[in-house]
Amino acid sequence: MEILVCVKRVPDTxxxxxxxxxAGSDIERDELVYSINEPDNYAVEEALQIVxxxxxxxxxxxxxxxxxxxxxxxxxxxxxxxxxxxxDDTFAGxxxxxxxxxxxxxxxxxxxxxxxxxxxxxxxxxxxGGMLAAMLDYPFASLVSAIEVIDGNxxxxxxxxxxxxxEISEIDLPCVLSIQTGINDPRYVGMRGIxxxxxxxxxxxGVSDLGLDPNSVGAKAAKxxxxxxxxxxxxxxxxxxxxxxxxxxxxxxELVAAKGGLK
Amino acid sequence: MVASTQAAxxxxxxxxxxxxxxxxxxxxxxxxxxxxxxxxMVPLVRAQSDLRFDHPLERLGRVGKFWLGQWxxxxxxxxxxxxxxxxxxxxxxxxxxxxxxxLGTSPDFVMPGMRGxxxxxxxxxxxxxATVVFLCMIFAIVRRVVFKPARYEVPSxxxxxxxxxxxxxxxxIAILMLADSLFEAAKAAGQMQAGQIxxxxxxxxxxxxxxxxxxxxxxxxxxxxxxAGYLLHEITFYFLLxxxxxxxxxxxxxxxxNVYFSKLDREVLKPVRWDxxxxxxxxxxxxxxxxxEDFTWKHMLDFYSCADCGRCxxxxxxxxxxxxxxxxxxxxxxxxxxxxxxxxxxxxxxxxALVGGIYSEDEIWSCTTCGACEEECxxxxxxxxxxxxxxxxxxxxxxxxxxxQKPLKALESRGNPYGxxxxxxxxxxxxxxxxxxxxxxxxxxxxxxxLYFVDSITSYDERMHSIGRATAKILEHIGExxxxxxxxxxxxxxxxxxxxxxLLFISLRDQNAEAIRASGVQKIVTADPHALNALKHDxxxxxxxxxxxxxxxxxxxxxxxxxxxIEGDKVYTYHDPCYLGRHNQIYDxxxxxxxxxxxxxxxxxxxxxxxxFCCGGGGLxxxxxxxxxxxxxxxxxxxxxxxxANVIVTACPFCMANIEDAIKVAGLEGKMTAIDIxxxxxxxxxxxxxxxxxxxxxxxxxxxxxx
Numbered sequence: 001m002e003i004l005v006c007v008k009r010v011p012d013t014x015x016x017x018x019x020x021x022x023a024g025s026d027i028e029r030d031e032l033v034y035s036i037n038e039p040d041n042y043a044v045e046e047a048l049q050i051v052x053x054x055x056x057x058x059x060x061x062x063x064x065x066x067x068x069x070x071x072x073x074x075x076x077x078x079x080x081x082x083x084x085x086x087x088d089d090t091f092a093g094x095x096x097x098x099x100x101x102x103x104x105x106x107x108x109x110x111x112x113x114x115x116x117x118x119x120x121x122x123x124x125x126x127x128x129g130g131m132l133a134a135m136l137d138y139p140f141a142s143l144v145s146a147i148e149v150i151d152g153n154x155x156x157x158x159x160x161x162x163x164x165x166x167e168i169s170e171i172d173l174p175c176v177l178s179i180q181t182g183i184n185d186p187r188y189v190g191m192r193g194i195x196x197x198x199x200x201x202x203x204x205x206g207v208s209d210l211g212l213d214p215n216s217v218g219a220k221a222a223k224x225x226x227x228x229x230x231x232x233x234x235x236x237x238x239x240x241x242x243x244x245x246x247x248x249x250x251x252x253x254e255l256v257a258a259k260g261g262l263k
Numbered sequence: 264m265v266a267s268t269q270a271a272x273x274x275x276x277x278x279x280x281x282x283x284x285x286x287x288x289x290x291x292x293x294x295x296x297x298x299x300x301x302x303x304m305v306p307l308v309r310a311q312s313d314l315r316f317d318h319p320l321e322r323l324g325r326v327g328k329f330w331l332g333q334w335x336x337x338x339x340x341x342x343x344x345x346x347x348x349x350x351x352x353x354x355x356x357x358x359x360x361x362x363x364x365x366l367g368t369s370p371d372f373v374m375p376g377m378r379g380x381x382x383x384x385x386x387x388x389x390x391x392x393a394t395v396v397f398l399c400m401i402f403a404i405v406r407r408v409v410f411k412p413a414r415y416e417v418p419s420x421x422x423x424x425x426x427x428x429x430x431x432x433x434x435x436i437a438i439l440m441l442a443d444s445l446f447e448a449a450k451a452a453g454q455m456q457a458g459q460i461x462x463x464x465x466x467x468x469x470x471x472x473x474x475x476x477x478x479x480x481x482x483x484x485x486x487x488x489x490x491a492g493y494l495l496h497e498i499t500f501y502f503l504l505x506x507x508x509x510x511x512x513x514x515x516x517x518x519x520x521n522v523y524f525s526k527l528d529r530e531v532l533k534p535v536r537w538d539x540x541x542x543x544x545x546x547x548x549x550x551x552x553x554x555x556e557d558f559t560w561k562h563m564l565d566f567y568s569c570a571d572c573g574r575c576x577x578x579x580x581x582x583x584x585x586x587x588x589x590x591x592x593x594x595x596x597x598x599x600x601x602x603x604x605x606x607x608x609x610x611x612x613x614x615x616a617l618v619g620g621i622y623s624e625d626e627i628w629s630c631t632t633c634g635a636c637e638e639e640c641x642x643x644x645x646x647x648x649x650x651x652x653x654x655x656x657x658x659x660x661x662x663x664x665x666x667x668q669k670p671l672k673a674l675e676s677r678g679n680p681y682g683x684x685x686x687x688x689x690x691x692x693x694x695x696x697x698x699x700x701x702x703x704x705x706x707x708x709x710x711x712x713x714l715y716f717v718d719s720i721t722s723y724d725e726r727m728h729s730i731g732r733a734t735a736k737i738l739e740h741i742g743e744x745x746x747x748x749x750x751x752x753x754x755x756x757x758x759x760x761x762x763x764x765x766l767l768f769i770s771l772r773d774q775n776a777e778a779i780r781a782s783g784v785q786k787i788v789t790a791d792p793h794a795l796n797a798l799k800h801d802x803x804x805x806x807x808x809x810x811x812x813x814x815x816x817x818x819x820x821x822x823x824x825x826x827x828x829i830e831g832d833k834v835y836t837y838h839d840p841c842y843l844g845r846h847n848q849i850y851d852x853x854x855x856x857x858x859x860x861x862x863x864x865x866x867x868x869x870x871x872x873x874x875x876f877c878c879g880g881g882g883l884x885x886x887x888x889x890x891x892x893x894x895x896x897x898x899x900x901x902x903x904x905x906x907x908a909n910v911i912v913t914a915c916p917f918c919m920a921n922i923e924d925a926i927k928v929a930g931l932e933g934k935m936t937a938i939d940i941x942x943x944x945x946x947x948x949x950x951x952x953x954x955x956x957x958x959x960x961x962x963x964x965x966x967x968x969x970x
Contacts, residue, residue: 015673015682031684033676078661187661188668191675191766195545 001056001149003047004112005080006103006129007040008062009071010122024229036071039118041078043179045186046147047116048079054149056113057081061106063091063099069202076200077193078186083200088207093219100131102217105210107136114155115176119143126178133176141171142178163260268371270454275370277453277486278493285367285497292501299508299607300516306555306563306605309612312538313559315524322523325643330522335641338874339574342412345399346641349436352396353515356443359389360500363446367493390447390465393440397469400437404430414573421592422599425511425571432503432512439499440469445492448473453485509602511571518642521568524561525643529634530800530846533559533648535655535765544766551655551763554614555600558649565644566598575636575646580877580899581629585892588629590636590646596621618657627653628664629889631880632761633841638873647761654763667762670886675767678753678774679719680883689749691721691728692735703735705749706782713738713745714784716808718794719754720881720916726923727916733945734790734811740948741818745788751778757797757842758882772802779805788814790941792842792915793881799847810843812914815944816852819859825949828861835865836908837940838899838922839875840915853914853940860947868906876902879925881917896925900935914940 011018011027012035019028036044047058059082060075062068072083086102094102107115115133119142120126126142133140146158150170159167160180171177207214215221241248278285328334333350336343358374365372377385407415407430417424447470455478464471477485507513514521535544535551537559544550552558558566575590576582582589600621605611618624630650637646657663663671670680678685692703706714715738721727738745756771779787787808789795798808818824837857843849850872857865870876879895880887900922903911913919922937929935938946 012672012676012682014669015677017684031686033682035672035676185665186668188658188663188671189661190658190671190764191770192545192550192659193661195766 001050001054001113002111003051003056003058003114003116004107004110005040005044005047005058005060005075006062006115006117006132007044007060007071007075008037008118008121009034009064009068010037013122020229020231025226026229034067034070036074037118037121039120039179039181041075041118041186042181042183043116043118044075044078044080045184046179047114048187049184050114050147050149059084059110059112061086061103063087063094063102072202073194073197073200074189076197077189083202085202085204086206086210087204090207090214090218093222094217095222095224096125096127097131097223098217098221100128100135102210102212103128103132104135105212106205107132109210113173115174117176117178119178119180129176129178136174136176139171139175140177141169141175143180144177145180145183147177147183269457270450271371273453273457274366274450274489277489278367278370281490281494282368285493288497288501289364289368292497292504295505296501296508299505302605302607303508303513303567305611306601307560309556310558310560310563311536311556313524313561314537315561318527321527322525325525325527326519326523329525329641329643330519333641335639338639339572341406342572343641345402349396349399352392352399355392356389356396359385359393360443363443363493363496364500367497386447387465390444390468390470393443393447394465394467394469397437397440397444400433400440404433404437407433412573414577415571418589420587421589421595428510429571432507432510435499435503435506439496439503442492442496442499444469444473446489446496447492448477449485449489449492452477452480453482453489456482456485508567511569514568514570514642517564517568518570521564521642521644524564526645526648528800529637529645530796532651532760532801541769549656550659550765551657552649552652553616553618553656553660555597555604555617556612556614557652557656558597562645562649562652563597563601565642565649566594566601568642569594569598569644570642571595572641574639574641575644578635578639578874580631580633580635580879580895581889581891583876583898584879584889584895586629586889587623587626593622593626593646593649594644618653618662622653624657624662624664625890627657628667628887629891631841631877631884631895633877633880634845635841635874635877638845651761651763654761655765656763658763664887666886666888667883670883671759671762671764671767674754674756674759674771678771679723680754680886681719681723683723685750688717688722688752689747691717691731692747694728694732697732701732701736701739704746706746706784707749707751709746710783711744711746712785713743714779714782714787714806715745715747716755716779716787716789716791716794716798717747717752718789718791718916720885720920721791722752724916724920727919730790730916730919730939730941733939733941734788736945737811737815737818737824737941737948738788740950741814741823743788743814746782746784748775748778748782753778755791755794755797755801757793757801758884760797760801762883768801772797776802776805790914790916790939792840792847793917796842796846810847810849810852810914811941812843812853812856813849815940816855819856824859824944826860826944826947827949829863829947833864833910834908835863835910835912836868836903836906837865837871837912837914838868838878838903838918839871840913840918841875841877842881843914844875845873853912856940856944857912860943866906866908868902868908870902878913878915878918878921880921881915885917885920894921894925894928896921897929900925900929900931904929904931904935909935911935911937912940912943913937 011032016032021028044060051058058080060072060080061084062072063086065087069085072085076083086106117129130140141157141159143160144157145160148156150156153173155171157169157171161167241251333347336346362374407426451474477488507515539547573591579590604613618627632647634647673682674680689705717731721731753771753774756768759771760768784806786806787798788811790811792810795808795810798805815824837853857863876899877895878899911922913922919937919939926932926935
């Protein structure tokens with residue numbers, strides 16, 4: 001099975017203090033450390049596990065610039081067979097639809113049975129996977145938490161739905177799936193693995209390689225523009241329980257149960 | 264001379280009928296043993312290299328101390344004493360056993376130099392030795408069968424009980440001693456009946472008792488006893504020789520070599536491969552131990568040498584807390600694997616992964632590398648290097664628990680496991696109230712004689728900031744010109760290395776070493792024993808490093824540090840951090856500091872000094888979520904309570920984290936507290952030495968009285 005995983009390099013939320021810049025137009029990006037978007041990492045692991053079971057190859061692709069090679073190499077150190085960087089100055093400022101359009105052209109140049117994305121990236125839009133599927137006219141499923149290959153052209157997938165319930169579906173290949181974290185335990189990538197792929201060539205595609213009209217992508221073509229960033233004002237404080245330890249425990253249990261947390 | 268010739272003739276006539284049989288058994292026994300040993304050597308030859316052929320004199324010294332001197336044995340009083348007794352017996356009896364074997368085919372054989380009085384003395388001594396060994400075996404069998412010491416039990420998850428085999432082997436030795444005594448007694452009784460002058464015999468020894476029984480029997484039946492004794496001795500001897508390599512008594516043969524080749528510098532972790540330099544690590548296709556053949560030959564010899572005495576696991580904190588690790592079975596399982604896959608006949612090896620086969624991942628991650636097992640092992644078997652090698656294999660295959668992946672990644676990108684920003688590493692020196700009393704400089708622009716290496720937990724964990732501040736205040740008080748590296752400091756990488764991520768460790772070490780050398784300091788002080796251990800043993804070409812407790816102790820001795828009397832009626836106990844105590848033998852300095860505080864009441868926990876019980880593990884172990892029945896730290900806190908203490912003094916920020924947590928989990932909040940030795944020393948330190956007034960004299964008098 002040929003699997004394509006679309007990945008993104010993002011500021012690592014666990015290793016940064018995210019603050020708005022003075023203009024309020026973006027986050028402060030000095031001194032940030034970046035890593036692969038966490039759900040994308042689960043998607044790569046899932047692709048590797050599928051290939052491990054049924055054979056095939058895994059390609060990781062990202063739309064960005066040479067800094068983003070770092071995450072491609074990390075995923076190749078995990079075991080992905082190929083890394084592809086789609087990079088062009090004209091892509092700058094693309095909105096989600098723009099990114100999906102770029103990826104669509106790349107997908108059309110290859111032959112992939114399955115396309116995976118992480119459920120969402122740091123911007124929280126969770127839009128590229130769905131749009132890519134629509135543009136390709138492929139079936140799409142989001143929040144996928146288990147994948148089983150039934151035969152050469154079908155998958156059985158599990159999706160998380162409201163209240164922690166699971167929904168099991170069959171989906172025809174080729175398709176696009178957005179992968180939920182927790183679907184697997186991604187393998188560790190050590191320094192040694194990264195060094196081993198440090199000089200493996202990474203294919204780079206520009207706007208002309210993909211036969212894209214420069215006017216259809218980038219800031220000019222973007223139909224969604226970010227106009228502001230702000231930190232919401234802090235609402236009313238948390239409820240402080242005052243009572244003996246036993247009373248508080250009872251109260252907490254009651255509250256958690258009321259919110260559907262205990263069954 | 265005539266008498267001995269007669270005696271030899273008598274013996275010869277008794278044994279002559281068995282001459283051909285004895286010779287057959289000799290050849291069969293020696294041949295089988297040679298074949299068995301050869302087969303046992305097969306995996307060792309395929310194993311990884313291990314440099315153990317250096318420093319022969321030092322190694323011989325260790326043989327004298329740990330093998331011949333049985334150094335570790337008295338740590339377990341009963342078992343240790345019994346072992347010392349029968350070990351001494353075996354050593355004494357070795358020559359006699361060979362002499363007896365040879366007599367079967369050469370009745371007039373005498374060991375060189377044993378013809379005269381010396382021979383008689385040796386006979387008497389060995390008569391008693393055989394008796395002592397016999398009694399020790401009976402005692403050991405009774406102990407195994409009736410008293411059943413808990414540490415010999417085999418938990419069901421580790422397979423079948425070993426008792427039957429152990430008792431069988433003990434019984435065989437008892438039979439060997441009996442056979443030897445039977446032969447000696449019959450020989451002596453025969454000489455007496457033949458009217459020869461019996462030389463002094465060992466009264467009340469086993470041969471003596473048997474002789475008094477035989478002496479009234481007919482000469483022909485004595486001859487038959489002599490023959491039977493010889494045959495039983497020969498069969499038992501060779502059976503034991505050939506059976507021991509299949510179980511727990513193989514150490515009889517291997518222990519000498521295991522001790523000779525034991526690790527000389529225990530503190531220094533094994534390199535990834537002995538035959539590959541650090542610069543060439545990139546050329547390796549695989550890291551660490553994945554299959555059995557990835558172990559070094561010495562580590563395999565360790566497996567063969569384990570006596571199954573259970574002392575390692577008896578002291579292992581992970582085992583005590585119900586984690587899925589028992590050092591004893593780490594070894595036994597590997598030995599069983601070797602026996603199964605390197606059998607006496609047929610094909611050898613299967614190349615399957617050990618973790619996922621005989622070991623579980625959790626088992627390998629459960630070790631805190633505290634070193635209690637290694638401290639205890641009478642045979643000097645190594646565990647930490649094997650655990651680290653197995654972890655290196657897991658890391659190489661990406662099999663790292665999710666809970667450890669984030670901190671490892673953060674160490675790679677930020678130089679600390681918390682993922683906090685580099686510039687915040689020195690935030691602890693900038694707190695206003697601290698800055699007013701103590702100014703700590705960073706060494707990026709300033710120079711200093713001494714570097715205070717803070718390390719990650721003290722830099723970033725708010726609870727530990729007070730350990731850092733106390734350390735700085737003490738250094739300032741004793742007049743050290745010191746500073747910190749600040750943002751240039753990275754995690755020491757101590758646990759990174761012990762968790763198997765060697766290349767990440769090398770990267771952290773190189774960044775630190777470069778920053779340290781660039782700072783131009785002459786010495787390093789740290790309050791973190793893990794950093795101490797890393798800087799001292801894992802780093803090379805950095806200035807000498809000391810723990811703050813050593814600095815304080817020296818300050819006390821030099822009169823630079825004086826303490827105010829302690830108030831209240833608290834009882835203190837000192838918890839030895841593993842990497843300060845066992846790994847660096849710093850036991851006394853912290854105790855001297857505590858005892859220099861007037862009025863401080865200190866008790867020792869049962870498990871202290873080199874038998875100290877780990878707090879639960881430092882560094883990355885704080886992030887690991889082990890499967891356990893009870894936290895290791897909770898067990899430790901209970902030990903302190905048992906000793907009657909209500910303040911636990913530690914000398915390590917990780918111990919502090921674990922113990923403070925454990926106090927809460929154990930429900931001892933309000934009844935027990937923990938304090939770092941630097942915090943306590945700083946709190947009690949006499950700030951300014953006033954001119955010698957009456958009150959100072961009074962105080963000094965109190966100090967003396969308090970001690």
